[in-house]
Amino acid sequence: MATFPRDLQYTREHEWARVEGDVIRVGITAYAVEQLGDVTLVDMPAPGEDVQAHERFGDIESVKAVSELFAPVSGEVVDVNAALESSPELVNEGPYEEGWLITIRPSDQGELAGLMDAAKYEEYLGTLDG
Amino acid sequence: MTELLRETALIDEHLALGARLVPFAGWRMPVQYKGIKAEHGAVRTRAGLFDVSHMGELLIEGPDAVAAVDGLVTNDVSKLEVGQALYTVCCNDDGYILDDLIVYRLEDEKLLVVCNASNRNKIASHFRVHLGNELSFEDISDRWALLALQGPSAAAIMQDVGAPSAVTDLAPFRVCKAEITGVDVWVARTGYTGEDGFEIFCASEESVTVWRALLSAGKPHGLEPIGLGARDTLRLEARLALYGNDIDESTNPYEAGLGWVVKLDRNEFVGRTALRAIKEAGSDRRLVGFEMTGRGIARHGYPIVADGKQVGTVTSGSPGPTVGKNIGLGYVPKALSRIGTALGIEIRGKVVDAVVVRTPFYKR
Numbered sequence: 001m002a003t004f005p006r007d008l009q010y011t012r013e014h015e016w017a018r019v020e021g022d023v024i025r026v027g028i029t030a031y032a033v034e035q036l037g038d039v040t041l042v043d044m045p046a047p048g049e050d051v052q053a054h055e056r057f058g059d060i061e062s063v064k065a066v067s068e069l070f071a072p073v074s075g076e077v078v079d080v081n082a083a084l085e086s087s088p089e090l091v092n093e094g095p096y097e098e099g100w101l102i103t104i105r106p107s108d109q110g111e112l113a114g115l116m117d118a119a120k121y122e123e124y125l126g127t128l129d130g
Numbered sequence: 131m132t133e134l135l136r137e138t139a140l141i142d143e144h145l146a147l148g149a150r151l152v153p154f155a156g157w158r159m160p161v162q163y164k165g166i167k168a169e170h171g172a173v174r175t176r177a178g179l180f181d182v183s184h185m186g187e188l189l190i191e192g193p194d195a196v197a198a199v200d201g202l203v204t205n206d207v208s209k210l211e212v213g214q215a216l217y218t219v220c221c222n223d224d225g226y227i228l229d230d231l232i233v234y235r236l237e238d239e240k241l242l243v244v245c246n247a248s249n250r251n252k253i254a255s256h257f258r259v260h261l262g263n264e265l266s267f268e269d270i271s272d273r274w275a276l277l278a279l280q281g282p283s284a285a286a287i288m289q290d291v292g293a294p295s296a297v298t299d300l301a302p303f304r305v306c307k308a309e310i311t312g313v314d315v316w317v318a319r320t321g322y323t324g325e326d327g328f329e330i331f332c333a334s335e336e337s338v339t340v341w342r343a344l345l346s347a348g349k350p351h352g353l354e355p356i357g358l359g360a361r362d363t364l365r366l367e368a369r370l371a372l373y374g375n376d377i378d379e380s381t382n383p384y385e386a387g388l389g390w391v392v393k394l395d396r397n398e399f400v401g402r403t404a405l406r407a408i409k410e411a412g413s414d415r416r417l418v419g420f421e422m423t424g425r426g427i428a429r430h431g432y433p434i435v436a437d438g439k440q441v442g443t444v445t446s447g448s449p450g451p452t453v454g455k456n457i458g459l460g461y462v463p464k465a466l467s468r469i470g471t472a473l474g475i476e477i478r479g480k481v482v483d484a485v486v487v488r489t490p491f492y493k494r
Contacts, residue, residue: 063359
């Protein structure tokens with residue numbers, strides 16, 4: 001089992017969240033990337049739109065299939081990774097870095113506590129395989 | 131949940147190569163090794179090796195083998211020479227498509243029919259019922275493996291693996307018997323990618339030998355193992371129909387753009403009367419190719435819309451890695467089938483622009 005960055009928090013739907021000052025940066029995990037294969041299109045909300053924790057905020061398409069993206073926390077979308085419009089493969093190349101998806105200004109800081117840390121996420125992945 | 135899936139004789143090779151395996155038509159098959167885009171590119175620019183041993187193979191032998199198979203498919207098998215292959219469909223009495231097939235005349239009185247894995251039992255029983263007892267009929271799918279070597283470097287790799295010139299000189303849609311690395315094989319110049327290439331039939335237990343020899347001879351040529359994911363994008367760019375997506379028992383060959391494999395003016399065959407009627411009446415819909423002009427990827431089952439209402443359904447859709455566009459196939463009314471016609475594809479509730487384009491999307 002691969003290890004996952006310790007400074008991130010994780011959802012059961014394989015998104016990660018990183019606290020950066022008063023916003024939360026969101027992406028998908030290396031596990032999700034491996035499952036998806038080549039990412040070819042990412043459909044995301046516009047800045048200013050509201051997202052709800054654990055609800056769909058967009059879609060990510062690989063060559064083979066489409067998957068839904070779920071928000072780790074509720075809040076307002078501050079920024080969207082515009083580079084993914086022309087270079088969706090950044091998600092494959094660096095899911096925790098250039099391949100980030102959106103930043104959210106959380107409406108309820110308490111929701112972060114409901115996410116998994118890296119160890120818990122790795123444990124959770126163990127229950128999915130086999 | 132445990133699903134009972136069959137595995138080809140090459141399963142350990144796939145696992146060793148790091149393939150991701152998925153269920154497909156009752157088989158556990160590699161969907162990708164390195165990634166669909168990289169594999170797609172390898173086949174277009176160099177070469178790829180596919181394990182397609184899940185495909186069905188039927189052997190029909192006897193003095194009337196040619197006439198008997200001729201009576202079961204829409205294309206004219208009676209004109210097949212020994213060593214020649216033919217693409218065809220097999221229809222039911224109503225003229226609707228039971229499967230698409232390649233018929234190989236291996237010997238004077240010996241035909242090989244290759245069908246889709248998902249249709250193997252259906253086609254085997256259809257043939258068994260119609261062929262009667264005069265002929266020897268055998269479903270050899272479990273005993274035979276099928277490898278496909280596809281791409282511009284395929285012939286050079288065949289040469290390097292020591293295949294005789296009878297193989298490297300094969301014309302398209304020709305088949306011959308040969309020996310490759312000591313293994314008896316049938317090799318055909320056929321494929322499902324839009325590239326030059328070969329399909330190699332051999333006994334299942336010998337397929338590992340052939341697979342390894344080809345991979346090793348192909349290494350200097352940049353040969354890669356290719357999964358079903360890239361097989362699908364390659365065939366879509368070449369506008370080769372996929373049974374269960376673009377054609378099935380609710381589609382007839384004329385509307386699917388396969389009228390060219392229906393030869394009506396010859397001996398009687400299953401579906402001929404109905405097909406003649408369909409041809410005379412004219413189909414009111416057409417399978418067209420489209421590319422997305424808006425931002426989105428069409429997928430199988432998505433509605434095709436025009437003037438705010440649904441006019442058809444997407445049968446295949448994905449990014450086309452070589453054409454660099456998101457492409458697809460779908461049935462639309464004849465009036466909307468002309469090249470350049472604007473269509474909408476409904477993608478998760480949003481209508482995204484598309485346009486009917488000439489196919490194949492890719493031609494080598």
